[in-house]
Amino acid sequence: MSAETLEFQVEARQLLQLVIHSIYSNKDVFLRELVSNASDALDKLRLAALRDDALGVDTSDLHIELAADPEARTLTVRDNGIGMSHDEVIQLIGTIANSGTAKFVQELKEAKDAKDSSAAENLIGQFGVGFYSSFMVADEVELVTRKAGEEHGTRWTSSGAGTYSLERVEEAPQGTSVTLKLRPADSDDQLHDYTAAWKIREIVKKYSDFITWPIRLQQETPEASAEPVNSMKALWARSRDEVSDEEYHELYKHISHDWLDPLEVVRLQAEGTFEYQALLFIPSHAPHDLYTQGYQRGVQLYVKRVFVMDDCEALMPPYLRFVKGVVDAADLSLNVSREILQQDRQIQLMRRRLAKKILATVKDLRAGDPEKYATLWREFGRVIKEGLLSDFDNRDAILTAASFASTHDAEQPTSLAQYVERMKEGQQHIYYLTGESRQSVEHSPHLEAFRAKGVEVLLLTDPVDELWVEAVPEFDGKQLRSVAKGELELDGETDQEQQEDREQRKQEFAALLGWMTEQLGAEVKEVRLSARLTVSPACVVTDTNDASPALEAMYRAMGQELPHAKRILELNPEHPLVAGLNRAHSDRPDDAAVTETAELLYGMALLAEGGQPAEPGRFLTLMANRLTHNL
Numbered sequence: 001m002s003a004e005t006l007e008f009q010v011e012a013r014q015l016l017q018l019v020i021h022s023i024y025s026n027k028d029v030f031l032r033e034l035v036s037n038a039s040d041a042l043d044k045l046r047l048a049a050l051r052d053d054a055l056g057v058d059t060s061d062l063h064i065e066l067a068a069d070p071e072a073r074t075l076t077v078r079d080n081g082i083g084m085s086h087d088e089v090i091q092l093i094g095t096i097a098n099s100g101t102a103k104f105v106q107e108l109k110e111a112k113d114a115k116d117s118s119a120a121e122n123l124i125g126q127f128g129v130g131f132y133s134s135f136m137v138a139d140e141v142e143l144v145t146r147k148a149g150e151e152h153g154t155r156w157t158s159s160g161a162g163t164y165s166l167e168r169v170e171e172a173p174q175g176t177s178v179t180l181k182l183r184p185a186d187s188d189d190q191l192h193d194y195t196a197a198w199k200i201r202e203i204v205k206k207y208s209d210f211i212t213w214p215i216r217l218q219q220e221t222p223e224a225s226a227e228p229v230n231s232m233k234a235l236w237a238r239s240r241d242e243v244s245d246e247e248y249h250e251l252y253k254h255i256s257h258d259w260l261d262p263l264e265v266v267r268l269q270a271e272g273t274f275e276y277q278a279l280l281f282i283p284s285h286a287p288h289d290l291y292t293q294g295y296q297r298g299v300q301l302y303v304k305r306v307f308v309m310d311d312c313e314a315l316m317p318p319y320l321r322f323v324k325g326v327v328d329a330a331d332l333s334l335n336v337s338r339e340i341l342q343q344d345r346q347i348q349l350m351r352r353r354l355a356k357k358i359l360a361t362v363k364d365l366r367a368g369d370p371e372k373y374a375t376l377w378r379e380f381g382r383v384i385k386e387g388l389l390s391d392f393d394n395r396d397a398i399l400t401a402a403s404f405a406s407t408h409d410a411e412q413p414t415s416l417a418q419y420v421e422r423m424k425e426g427q428q429h430i431y432y433l434t435g436e437s438r439q440s441v442e443h444s445p446h447l448e449a450f451r452a453k454g455v456e457v458l459l460l461t462d463p464v465d466e467l468w469v470e471a472v473p474e475f476d477g478k479q480l481r482s483v484a485k486g487e488l489e490l491d492g493e494t495d496q497e498q499q500e501d502r503e504q505r506k507q508e509f510a511a512l513l514g515w516m517t518e519q520l521g522a523e524v525k526e527v528r529l530s531a532r533l534t535v536s537p538a539c540v541v542t543d544t545n546d547a548s549p550a551l552e553a554m555y556r557a558m559g560q561e562l563p564h565a566k567r568i569l570e571l572n573p574e575h576p577l578v579a580g581l582n583r584a585h586s587d588r589p590d591d592a593a594v595t596e597t598a599e600l601l602y603g604m605a606l607l608a609e610g611g612q613p614a615e616p617g618r619f620l621t622l623m624a625n626r627l628t629h630n631l
């Protein structure tokens with residue numbers, strides 16, 4: 001069969017261009033990526049053979065082989081793993097499945113155009129370019145592969161420009177070999193001589209020592225090739241002081257496909273009836289697709305050092321899906337299925353313990369390394385808060401680990417414990433305000449009385465905040481209370497005098513309030529006086545037991561319709577506009593100007609909280625009318 005020429009998918013082509021003209025300084029990592037892929041392929045083959053007797057493959061000597069030819073300037077990475085079919089080669093090598101690719105490529109291009117090489121390097125580091133990193137060191141790459149169980153193989157070749165060729169190979173060994181036609185060494189560009197045995201050894205030791213398959217370096221004398229370059233020691237089974245941070249970091253990169261170091265390493269050894277070892281990593285940045293459906297969790301399951309399963313969802317609750325690592329359990333079958341794992345009581349206990357350990361680590365970081373903690377919370381706080389809705393057992397641990405923006409400090413987020421410490425005398429509640437952005441909530445009229453009295457309010461602007469505040473009743477015995485809900489009674493200040501004052505005001509405004517409630521009845525359930533406002537004339541609040549508009553919108557987006565709850569319009573009786581409206585209503589109850597002003601007041605209250613009137617056009621016409629009258 002003759003060769004076919006195919007085009008790379010657009011994003012893949014763009015990414016390749018950026019890799020070829022790479023600004024990524026550490027070129028050595030290409031070998032780590034190829035060895036990592038080869039190791040995964042061996043894991044997959046062993047599992048496939050275990051599950052399917054009929055596959056008929058020889059798994060007695062699974063290994064990775066590195067062969068260099070200094071004359072021809074080639075380096076080959078060969079494995080006798082699972083291999084790829086013709087279609088898989090197109091799918092896996094010719095395209096990039098990652099959903100964030102287009103955005104990543106765009107950002108990378110911008111960084112390159114701006115000649116900002118550190119930003120570009122950082123972006124590549126966050127995304128990882130896997131197999132394509134070969135093109136950092138090679139002019140041409142050839143991949144020959146035969147999938148286990150198939151008869152023919154496939155040869156893929158490319159120089160990394162727009163296209164690649166595919167060709168059927170009648171006789172190919174099972175597995176995959178990748179041959180790089182190396183570019184000339186250039187020490188200025190950190191492009192080393194990758195045909196030198198010492199260099200290859202150095203790279204493998206540094207990046208791939210823990211790989212559980214033998215990595216053999218083919219040399220002139222066959223005897224020398226028998227000894228693997230890597231030690232193959234499972235890092236999770238070794239004690240902490242035997243393993244360097246670098247070794248942990250390289251294992252993390254292999255598991256996660258991240259190119260950056262993890263933020264924190266977490267170890268756990270459980271002994272007793274159900275023995276397991278866990279080596280977990282908290283990444284230093286959130287992946288692009290953390291919030292997309294089907295995001296794969298990165299915890300791998302091993303049974304007695306043998307890889308069993310990738311992204312094992314039974315080992316981590318969904319809100320800790322960003323955690324990567326390895327769990328090695330002693331007493332499971334190699335054939336264990338996902339379904340069995342989900343139901344296994346021991347696994348459930350393990351999952352609970354792992355979650356607790358991660359949360360305890362977050363808490364410890366807060367005290368011991370505030371800078372790391374700040375990064376962690378910035379990157380993953382949003383997803384950890386999802387646990388407040390699903391992990392009842394760990395609710396307190398999550399609340400304790402969490403940070404929130406607050407009116408106390410424009411820059412520094414606060415913990416709930418710190419908030420409670422700062423609570424004013426007589427204050428019984430933890431106050432919060434939810435909204436779309438810090439900017440919109442900070443200017444919300446709902447905060448006015450709190451600001452005036454110096455009472456701190458948490459500013460919650462993640463979508464998940466709307467949900468968990470409904471589900472979490474209290475922290476440390478203090479109830480959480482929205483400043484935009486219900487009747488405001490600032491704690492500890494309902495003294496006799498104020499009560500009387502309020503009663504009198506109510507009577508003065510009773511007629512206006514009754515009339516406005518009727519006028520605006522289609523949209524609001526009540527118009528009343530406010531204790532919240534000191535500057536603005538009006539604001540809208542949600543009744544105590546009703547869902548906020550944001551929550552309603554959220555349920556709608558999830559395909560669930562909540563009954564629409566009308567809200568309450570609150571007026572500030574001290575504001576000249578409200579006082580004037582009250583007078584005008586009692587003097588000229590039938591004047592259209594009074595009706596229009598009442599409607600405008602409601603529209604203004606909606607705008608003040610970042611919303612908008614139901615009919616913005618009508619609002620503007622009324623406003624123009626009123627302004628014209630005043631000229």
Ligand SMILES: Nc1ncnc2c1ncn2[C@@H]1O[C@H](COP(=O)(O)OP(=O)(O)OP(=O)(O)O)[C@@H](O)[C@H]1O
Binds near residue numbers: 033083093129
């Ligand atoms: N040696 C190999 N044997 C079998 N399949 C392979 C081999 N190398 C690559 N593949 C397949 O090609 C896919 C793409 O590889 P590539 O290195 O580009 O990305 P990745 O390893 O999935 O992720 P990342 O880009 O984050 O490193 C792999 O997921 C794997 O399915």
